[in-house]
Amino acid sequence: MLFAGWFIWGRKRNEDGRIEDSFPIIDVPDTGSAPVHHVVNNHRTQVEQLRPHVKLEFLPERATLSFTALTVKGTFVIENVGKEAATDMHMRATMISAHRDQAATIDAFFNRSIAVEDNMIGDAKAGEKIALELEISIPSQELLSYTVAERQIIVPIVVAELTYRWTAGKDSARLACLVGRETQPPQGKMGPLRLDLGPRSFGQLGQRTIHA
Numbered sequence: 001m002l003f004a005g006w007f008i009w010g011r012k013r014n015e016d017g018r019i020e021d022s023f024p025i026i027d028v029p030d031t032g033s034a035p036v037h038h039v040v041n042n043h044r045t046q047v048e049q050l051r052p053h054v055k056l057e058f059l060p061e062r063a064t065l066s067f068t069a070l071t072v073k074g075t076f077v078i079e080n081v082g083k084e085a086a087t088d089m090h091m092r093a094t095m096i097s098a099h100r101d102q103a104a105t106i107d108a109f110f111n112r113s114i115a116v117e118d119n120m121i122g123d124a125k126a127g128e129k130i131a132l133e134l135e136i137s138i139p140s141q142e143l144l145s146y147t148v149a150e151r152q153i154i155v156p157i158v159v160a161e162l163t164y165r166w167t168a169g170k171d172s173a174r175l176a177c178l179v180g181r182e183t184q185p186p187q188g189k190m191g192p193l194r195l196d197l198g199p200r201s202f203g204q205l206g207q208r209t210i211h212a
Contacts, residue, residue: 050082050083050084051082051083051084051166051168051171052080052082052083052084052085052086052124052126052164052166052171053080053081053082054078054079054080054081054082054086054089054124054162054164054171054173055077055078055079055080055081055173056076056077056078056160056162056173056174056175057076057077057079057175058074058075058076058077058158058160058175058177058207059074059075059076059077059207060072060073060074060158060179060205060206060207061073061074061075061203061205062074062201062202062203062205063156063179063193063201063202063205064200064201064202065193065195065198065199065200065201065202066140066199067140067199068139068140069137069138069139069140070095070137070138070140070143070154070156070193071135071136071137072095072135072136072137072156072158072179072205073133073134073135074133074134074136074158074179074205075131075132075133075134076091076093076131076132076134076160077129077130077131077132078121078124078129078130078131078132078162078173079124079128079129079130080124080125080126080127080128080129081127082126083126084126084166084167085123085124085125085126085166086123086124086164086165086166086171087123087164087165087166088123088164088165089120089121089122089123089124089162089163089164090118090119090120090121090162090163090164091118091119091121091132091160091161091162091163092109092116092117092118092119092160092161093116093119093134093136093158093159093160093161094109094114094116094136094158094159094160095136095137095138095156095157095158095159096138096156096157096159097138097142097143097144097145097154097155097156097157098144098146098154098155098156098157098178099144102157106157106159106176106211109159109161110159110161110174121162124164136158138156143195145195146192148192151194151196152194152195152196153192153193153194153195153196154192154193154194154195155178155179155180155192155193156178156179156193157176157177157178157179157210158175158176158177158179158207159175159176159211160174160175160176161173161174161175162174174211175209175211176209176210176211177207177208177209177210177211178190178207178208178210179205179206179207180192180193180205180206180207180208181193181202181204181205181206182204182205182206184204186206190206190208
């Protein structure tokens with residue numbers, strides 16, 4: 001069973017000046033014959049330009065390995081970089097261990113074959129940024145590990161889907177990212193979390209997106 005922690009969230013708003021929409025002007029050359037009328041669906045173009053566009057990012061802060069679970073604490077950052085509000089936002093999130101069939105597990109989450117509770121977030125105005133602090137866990141009996149150079153390691157993957165509405169329909173933002181120990185300065189690869197050293201806390205974490 002995969003499960004997500006409870007969301008504790010706060011809002012941070014960033015409202016910038018809005019850019020006026022512009023539409024292309026199509027010139028029809030005078031050829032002496034009947035002009036060809038190019039039909040531009042301005043309404044559809046305007047709807048596409050004014051829609052919300054939500055970006056989703058996870059910033060891990062600390063991981064704690066106990067005898068009963070692996071828990072990762074971090075912040076989801078939701079940013080609406082579009083020109084219309086995203087309304088009725090709901091988020092589902094879970095965490096799995098990296099394994100051979102992880103792509104199928106991630107697809108099952110996005111297809112809602114894995115039952116994970118929806119958390120109601122609310123609305124995000126155009127240009128608004130929202131920070132959601134959370135803790136998310138995997139029970140110890142469900143942790144999948146690798147053995148590398150006689151070390152037992154685990155690589156957690158945080159998976160999330162944010163659904164929202166707007167005036168012309170529904171949309172979603174999806175994310176799956178690896179969590180590991182970050183080097184300073186950050187390099188291409190992260191360090192894994194070691195399971196063979198027993199219960200402990202891991203700080204200075206980073207993430208690498210594998211699906212967005």
